[in-house]
Amino acid sequence: MSLAKPKVAFYWCASCGGCEEAVLDLAEKVLDVVAAVDIVFWPVALDFKRSDVEAMPDKSIAVSFINGAIRTSEQDEMAKLLRRKSQMVIAFGACAHQGGIPGLANLWNRQAIFDWYYRKGPSVATKDGPIPLTKIKVPEGELELPEIWDTVKCLDQVVDVEYYLPGCPPTPKILANAVQAILAGKLPAKGTVLAGTKALCGECKLNSTKPEKLLIKDIKRITEVVLDPEKCYLAQGVICMGPVTRGGCEALCIEGRMPCSGCFGSLDKTLDYGAKALSYVASIVDVMDQEEARKIMEKVADPTGIFYRYSMPASKLGRKRQKGAS
Numbered sequence: 001m002s003l004a005k006p007k008v009a010f011y012w013c014a015s016c017g018g019c020e021e022a023v024l025d026l027a028e029k030v031l032d033v034v035a036a037v038d039i040v041f042w043p044v045a046l047d048f049k050r051s052d053v054e055a056m057p058d059k060s061i062a063v064s065f066i067n068g069a070i071r072t073s074e075q076d077e078m079a080k081l082l083r084r085k086s087q088m089v090i091a092f093g094a095c096a097h098q099g100g101i102p103g104l105a106n107l108w109n110r111q112a113i114f115d116w117y118y119r120k121g122p123s124v125a126t127k128d129g130p131i132p133l134t135k136i137k138v139p140e141g142e143l144e145l146p147e148i149w150d151t152v153k154c155l156d157q158v159v160d161v162e163y164y165l166p167g168c169p170p171t172p173k174i175l176a177n178a179v180q181a182i183l184a185g186k187l188p189a190k191g192t193v194l195a196g197t198k199a200l201c202g203e204c205k206l207n208s209t210k211p212e213k214l215l216i217k218d219i220k221r222i223t224e225v226v227l228d229p230e231k232c233y234l235a236q237g238v239i240c241m242g243p244v245t246r247g248g249c250e251a252l253c254i255e256g257r258m259p260c261s262g263c264f265g266s267l268d269k270t271l272d273y274g275a276k277a278l279s280y281v282a283s284i285v286d287v288m289d290q291e292e293a294r295k296i297m298e299k300v301a302d303p304t305g306i307f308y309r310y311s312m313p314a315s316k317l318g319r320k321r322q323k324g325a326s
């Protein structure tokens with residue numbers, strides 16, 4: 001790959017826009033990036049079109065940073081187009097990495113989601129209004145919209161991915177490190193997650209207050225307690241995913257008095273982040289019998305949303321099975 005002014009693309013799929021903001025969070029360093037690379041596609045900031053990408057020779061883009069999960073036919077097509085045009089694809093952010101927040105839609109299917117948002121939801125004023133169609137005839141001809149899929153996927157479930165930048169969104173530091181490594185041509189083995197290799201607790205300033213044998217008698221929601229900012233949050237009974245989550249974020253949420261919600265995803269040897277997190281929490285709950293265990297786990301208000309918040313599509317189950325589906 002020629003490293004002189006490499007061509008770079010940024011693209012967003014099923015995304016909230018936060019990953020695009022993360023690029024701007026590089027602050028003045030973004031000017032260094034702009035000076036060092038030739039940005040050839042970035043729909044959120046620059047007026048390039050899909051046809052511009054289609055016209056580029058295959059493999060002419062050095063790196064494409066793609067954020068967001070894949071849940072429409074258009075996102076699938078764009079991911080595949082950018083893959084074809086790029087020497088390297090980086091899954092940028094938790095949604096591209098493991099499915100992220102949009103991946104929680106895998107608890108339902110398209111029909112159930114449409115029913116709620118266009119028919120049954122309490123804020124729907126016109127219960128018999130239109131629902132999104134993929135094709136509609138108008139006097140001028142036929143209009144087409146992308147198809148929304150039943151199942152949200154992460155990026156490497158639709159295209160080959162060289163590297164992953166985790167986080168919701170990735171921190172400016174890991175992005176800057178990745179850009180530097182790319183420009184210097186010093187990249188690790190394909191498939192590497194470009195962040196820490198150890199669990200977050202190792203870089204948390206509260207780690208010294210975490211008991212060696214941690215046991216909790218109760219689970220509390222963050223809204224039920226006034227957290228002592230000097231004591232491990234998990235030891236205070238608030239679920240913190242630090243023990244099972246990849247580090248590299250410098251424990252920014254902990255600094256902001258929020259427990260880790262797991263956006264950097266699983267460690268290298270973890271097969272299923274949610275299963276690992278659930279089994280870890282179950283292992284520290286100090287109860288005498290099943291009834292006590294049941295009562296305490298009932299206090300986990302939204303188990304899927306807590307344990308699989310960022311990783312449902314990448315999990316072993318991938319989605320909630322629908323009745324009758326194979």
Ligand code: SF4
Nearest residue numbers: 016018093094095168
């Ligand atoms: S990873 Fe987080 S910040 Fe990035 S698009 Fe997904 S939800 Fe938004």
Ligand code: SF4
Nearest residue numbers: 201204232233240242
């Ligand atoms: S469990 Fe959370 S608060 Fe406690 S040391 Fe680990 S990251 Fe820090």
